[in-house]
Amino acid sequence: MKIVDLLKGLFIIVLALAVLLWLYGTFNNQPLFVTTAMWMGDALVMIPAYLIPSITGWLVKSPRLQKVILINVLGGWLILPWIIAMGMAIKRDDLRTQD
Structure with missing residues (x-):
């Protein structure tokens, strides 16, 4: 397995987890989940930019x-x-x- 394929899969998994956490936190009035999802989204953008x-x-x-x-x-x-x-x-x- 190539490293690029592995990174793509990891990126998709973390992005899906961030979206699910955000949805769960938004609809169940759990601000901690929404904050965690936003931090994960920021990390997904900022680490590659760095x-x-x-x-x-x-x-x-x-x-x-x-x-x-x-x-x-x-x-x-x-x-x-x-x-x-x-x-x-x-x-x-x-x-x-x-x-």
Whole structure:
């Protein structure tokens, strides 16, 4: 089984659970369930957004993938390291001119 298929399945399961918790909490006057569902929905959006440089580096097969992941995971919550990691992930080495 590929990792992408596994992540898609996990995403769908968590999304379905968030929707069910939200519906249950809304119709049974359980605000804790609604709050939990909203936190789960936020996590489903924010975690992939946080890891965009790492995902991009993996998709373009960057030779600096390990450095990108390290910078992204350890400092990506700050804006500057996230931008640096994104720049490293999309930097093209094959565009250098031959001298």
